[in-house]
Structures are given as structure tokens and as C-alpha cells.
Amino acid sequence: MKDQKKLELITSIVIAVSNCALYSQEHSIVRSLAEKAKDIIDDLIGDNESLEVMIIDNDLVFDNNPLKNKTIHTGSFIKKIHRKGVDKIIFKKGLETAELLKLITEIADSSRTVSQSLHISTGSVEVRLGDLSSITGFTKDEVEKFRSDQVTNVKEVFGVVSRYKKLDISGLEDIVINFISAFRKEVNILNIMSPFKSYSEFTYTHAANVAVLTLFQAESLGIKGDLLHDIGIAALLHDVGKMFVSNDILEKIGKLDEDEWNEIKRHTLYGAKYLMGQADIPRIAVSVAFEHHLRYDCKGYPETKLLKTKQHICSQIVALSDGFDAGRAARPYKQGIETVDLLSFIRKSSGTLFNPVLVNNFVKNYSNTLKFQQ
Numbered sequence: 001m002k003d004q005k006k007l008e009l010i011t012s013i014v015i016a017v018s019n020c021a022l023y024s025q026e027h028s029i030v031r032s033l034a035e036k037a038k039d040i041i042d043d044l045i046g047d048n049e050s051l052e053v054m055i056i057d058n059d060l061v062f063d064n065n066p067l068k069n070k071t072i073h074t075g076s077f078i079k080k081i082h083r084k085g086v087d088k089i090i091f092k093k094g095l096e097t098a099e100l101l102k103l104i105t106e107i108a109d110s111s112r113t114v115s116q117s118l119h120i121s122t123g124s125v126e127v128r129l130g131d132l133s134s135i136t137g138f139t140k141d142e143v144e145k146f147r148s149d150q151v152t153n154v155k156e157v158f159g160v161v162s163r164y165k166k167l168d169i170s171g172l173e174d175i176v177i178n179f180i181s182a183f184r185k186e187v188n189i190l191n192i193m194s195p196f197k198s199y200s201e202f203t204y205t206h207a208a209n210v211a212v213l214t215l216f217q218a219e220s221l222g223i224k225g226d227l228l229h230d231i232g233i234a235a236l237l238h239d240v241g242k243m244f245v246s247n248d249i250l251e252k253i254g255k256l257d258e259d260e261w262n263e264i265k266r267h268t269l270y271g272a273k274y275l276m277g278q279a280d281i282p283r284i285a286v287s288v289a290f291e292h293h294l295r296y297d298c299k300g301y302p303e304t305k306l307l308k309t310k311q312h313i314c315s316q317i318v319a320l321s322d323g324f325d326a327g328r329a330a331r332p333y334k335q336g337i338e339t340v341d342l343l344s345f346i347r348k349s350s351g352t353l354f355n356p357v358l359v360n361n362f363v364k365n366y367s368n369t370l371k372f373q374q
């Protein structure tokens with residue numbers, strides 16, 4: 001019975017947040033959902049002094065009792081408040097609807113942080129911003145540590161990838177939050193990109209770099225809020241299908257034969273299929289895994305009956321990041337090329353491999369960063 005109330009509370013808040021983002025906190029739907037949520041909170045507090053809602057390992061925990069039932073709304077609530085760097089909300093006796101409305105507005109607005117009020121306090125677990133929170137002066141060593149920490153985080157998440165295990169979505173969220181925070185702190189994108197170290201590390205550094213380049217593009221295109229986080233996660237996972245391709249093929253030195261090359265190409269299918277089975281992953285990640293080797297001119301792979309249909313814009317953004325980082329790194333089956341040559345390759349591929357609008361945006365912003373660094 002109480003669990004049902006808790007689910008109703010989360011559902012009311014999530015729907016209020018969505019409506020608030022669409023309309024405003026003055027909208028009657030938002031107000032009536034806030035009032036409903038306040039009544040449920042009063043009811044759940046009962047004779048106690050407060051109600052504590054925590055996120056632990058992607059679960060919602062009410063006053064130390066994990067909520068067993070999960071719905072699309074509980075998942076969305078966890079994602080939304082996690083992305084604010086919040087892991088705990090305490091509602092105190094005497095809560096006013098206006099305070100709840102303020103909280104709802106702050107969750108809905110991607111540019112605002114969640115603040116405290118008389119009857120609502122929030123807390124965050126320090127792991128969210130990782131070591132970056134302590135970086136203010138960005139010494140070379142600190143940025144380097146930040147960069148290698150993110151690659152280690154990617155490695156940890158990818159290390160457990162198997163057809164039978166659930167992907168650690170909160171680990172992925174943390175990496176994306178860390179990169180977004182790094183941009184906010186004006187860390188130069190060129191400093192966050194990981195250099196190529198070894199063949200066996202390539203999978204992880206490449207995933208991290210494609211995420212950095214994708215978030216860099218997406219932010220400069222004005223993408224924010226949930227979509228920014230989702231596209232960051234999709235970028236991290238774009239090549240997850242390679243975890244199902246044999247290392248003998250991935251790390252082969254020398255030319256691949258036709259069968260081996262076809263197996264490499266299948267990572268797009270393996271990745272999309274794997275992500276389809278992962279409930280908490282943004283759906284866009286499935287499209288990106290499937291489409292990131294399709295080209296703007298509708299060539300590329302995998303071959304589909306939908307040829308002549310353009311990729312999703314998020315896949316187009318990730319494809320550009322992928323092309324850039326793949327060219328940047330020395331690969332077992334391709335020698336690395338210089339950044340200037342790489343930018344000219346991207347420019348020459350405008351309209352064929354990549355969307356011209358994205359190419360212009362990328363080249364302009366990346367060149368500015370290069371100038372800034374000189």
C-alpha cells in the first residue's frame with residue numbers, strides 16, 4: 001500500500017517536471033500535480049518528522065526501504081535528479097506546495113541547480129563530480145588525472161559487458177556528467193582527449209574521446225538538458241558491439257580478410273541488439289550503435305532496406321566524432337594522421353560521409369580551440 005503511494009508520488013513529480021519544461025510552473029496541471037505530491041508526502045511522513053528519498057545504485061530508497069517496483073517514471077526520476085548531482089532529498093514536516101513547485105521547476109530547467117528550502121534539503125554523493133570538483137586551477141597533472149580517471153571509469157563499465165549482465169547506467173551517467181562539468185569549467189577539449197596508448201586500451205580511450213567530441217559538438221549546437229546527457233551516453237556506447245567481436249580480429253596487425261572485415265562490420269548489429277535488451281539505456285543509444293557507420297550520402301554499413309533514409313541527427317553527430325577520433329589514433333589497421341590533415345579530411349567529406357552543417361560547426365569550433373591553445 002505504502003509502495004503504491006511512493007510510486008504515485010514519483011509519478012506525480014515526474015509528470016509535473018515534464019509539464020513544467022513544456023509550459024511553466026504556473027500551468028494548472030503542474031500546480032495540481034504539485035498539490036497531489038504534497039498530500040502524498042504529508043501522508044508518508046505521518047507522525048514522523050521527515051521523509052528521506054535516496055538514490056543508491058540506481059534504486060530509490062525511501063527512509064532506508066528500497067522501493068521494489070520500478071516503472072518508467074522511477075527510472076526517469078532517478079535520471080533527472082542524478083543529472084542535477086543530487087542523490088538525496090529530504091522532505092520535512094510542514095512542506096508547502098510552493099517549495100515543491102520550486103523544486104519541480106529547478107529539476108525541469110537544465111540551466112538551474114537544485115537549491116534548498118525550509119522544508120526541503122538535498123544532498124549529493126561526492127563521487128558525482130569525481131576529482132574534477134576539486135579542480136579549479138587545472139594544473140596539467142590534474143587534467144591528466146581527470147582524463148585517465150574517465151578512461152578507467154569506461155573500462156570498469158565495459159569490463160562487465162556480457163549478454164547476460166545489466167549495463168551500469170549510473171557509471172555511464174557519471175562519466176557524461178564529469179565531461180559536461182569539465183566543459184563548464186572551461187577545460188580545453190584538446191586536453192580532455194586521451195592520447196592513443198596501446199591497442200588493448202583503444203576501445204576505452206576511443207569511447208571516452210568520442211563522448212568528449214560528441215558533447216563538444218552537441219553543446220555548440222545548443223543541445224542541452226536530457227538530450228545532451230543521452231547523446232553523451234550513446235556516444236560512449238557507440239562501439240559497445242565490439243565487445244562481442246573477437247580480439248584476434250580487432251587487434252590483428254596487417255590486412256583483414258573479407259570474413260574478418262565483415263565480422264568487424266557486424267559490431268553495429270551486435271551493439272544495437274545488446275542495447276535493445278538494456279532497459280535503462282536511452283533509446284537513442286540503440287540507433288547510434290546501429291547507424292554510426294552509415295554515411296550522410298546513405299552509403300556505409302550495415303546495409304538496410306531503409307537505404308536512402310538519413311541517419312538520426314544524433315547518429316550523424318557521433319559519426320563525425322567517430323571519424324575524427326578513429327583517424328586521430330594509430331590503429332592496428334590504419335596509421336594515424338595529423339590534426340590539420342584530419343580537419344581537412346573532415347571538410348572534404350562534407351556531404352558524403354558527414355552532414356555539411358555539422359562539418360562547418362565542428363571545423364569552426366575545433367579550429368577556434370586550436371587557436372586558443374596556441
Ligand SMILES: [Fe+2]
Binds near residue numbers: 292
Ligand atoms: Fe563503430
Ligand SMILES: [Fe+2]
Binds near residue numbers: 206210238239322326
Ligand atoms: Fe568508433
